[in-house]
Amino acid sequence: MIAVLSQNLPFVVSALLLLIGMYALLFKSNLIKMAIGLSVMGSAVNLFLIALGYRQDSIAPIFTNAPLVGAVNAAEMAMPVPQALTLTSIVISLAVTALMLSLAVLTFRHTGTLDAEKAGRLKG
């Protein structure tokens, strides 16, 4: 059990982060805290993707630096695709966080509170 956990530690950590973010989003009523939760969830997924692409003792996946096949210092490259995915996802989660915070600011201006329970007017 412990061996499995330690081998997959990055994945376990990212799953835990995902749950923590989800907890904040579901159970916190402060809009800023919800934005933080969402941000944590985004980072958890980024961490997961990076861990997915990593290989033990690998080098950075830059094609021009690639060692020749059969060279003495031949090492595997880390998988480049998850890193590309992560870059895109960082940009997107930045946009989402900015949008969420600006909506929180607007809510505060209109209602004078950041508490979702008190600010909520749409029901039923």
Place this chain on the structure above:
Amino acid sequence: MIELVQHFPALAIGVPLAFAFLLPLLKKWRNSAVIAALAALAVTEFLALFILQDVLQNGIRIYSMGAVVPGLATPEQMAVPVRILLSIDAFSAFMGAVAATIALLAGIYSIHFIRESHSKYFSLLLLMLAGALGLVFTGDMFNMFVFFEVLSISSIGLIAFWLHRAEPVEAGFKYLAISAVASIFVLFAVGLLYGQHGVLNIAGLSRSTLLYGFAFTDIIALALLVCAFSMKAGAAPMHYWVPDAYGEAPAAVTAMLAVASLASLYALFRIAFTVFGATPLIELVAFAVIIFGVLSLFLGATMSLVQKDLKRLIAYAGISQTGFILVALGVGLAAIHNTPLQPFGAMAMEGGVFHVINHAFYEALLFLCAGAVFLRTGTKDLNELGGLARRMPFTAFFFLIGGIAIAGLPPSSAFASKILIYESVYFFNPLIAVIALVSSVLVVVPMVKAFCAIFLGPEIGKFKKVREVPGAMLFTMLVLSALVIIFGLFPGAIVETIVSPAVNALLSQSAYVGGVL
């Protein structure tokens, strides 16, 4: 010309995307911004219809972004596609045509409906269309995630378009929370699938599940994807954002939001049928989808009864219509590996896919009518409205057609699609068919209530000076009503020409893989 035709799939996404970023430059020239936006919408509509006609004639069409030969999926003797691929089969082309049509009509409607910041509004509308088209045309899981985000971020900008009130901001926040969680789930699932299969291409994934079966991580990925997409489609029990977002957005945007929900349904069924169709896992998904569907059917219809706000009432009725689509496609999924049920599964799918197009049209029609009432009276509250049929006879007539369609009465198109669904679902499980029928009848009640409250009754003093809405707005409603009635009068022809090819495209996983790779 032939060379340009090759690039139509990329152009269909590229034109709205390019114009979305050009429009803010035209901020000072209001009329030219509107004309440019409408031109872009019209061009995209033409491209989408052309692609639909082309795909129906010549079968699945692919386009690899940035390749010398766009028609080649796997260049340079690679085993898997390395470029971003658009793969358009009959189902994607069908959804693309629906999205482009609704967007064009929403654009025409908005000329008079939106009074300020035209360039911002139309730029977001075009971005939304680009997102929806990208989502349905893409052949790549990660690209799907990106367009999913483009679609949701632009729709949030439009839901919270009227920033001077608190309610739209709240609705936007709710929608943002939902869609951000949904897209994080999608990205997580994409990562899992990539780790398991080593490809991001949908056809590549599909081939990999056909060849090597599926693993435990696939189950997690599938569960995450089903949750994410049904959340975004507004299926009960994840429906609570729908009435808020639909109710507070400008009317034309609400019509586009319905399209966004349908695009999420597209993604759900693309994943379920095309990627995981061969795995025995799919029966579980089928039951989950049917349960979501039955819940949406019943909850939507009953909650619609008690609403006092016109747009929330229509939104809840719309949830129950989403339930129809979910039930039909769920039965289709359940029948994949069950040979005696297969003909009924195919029939249910025909009903469901036909209902997708009908739902898009009459839902848009009802919301546009509600917007017309709101534009002239300034309220959506059913208790305040009344006696408007004398002042707005055309809007009243179009609302009546929309109400008839959503209740599934002849001669509307929804009657045909609902009959197909009842008949086939009955053989799967009579109880579900009964629930569907009862919910459909229940929806009549809120529609009658809304029609009576708004248009009938004695004239109210403060609405004495209300006029009919401008011609452009009436024109969009006329087009939608005409489509609803024409589809209802000739359902056989519509099912033959566009619905069955879409269903067959969904059902034959190997044809998709063979067509793309």
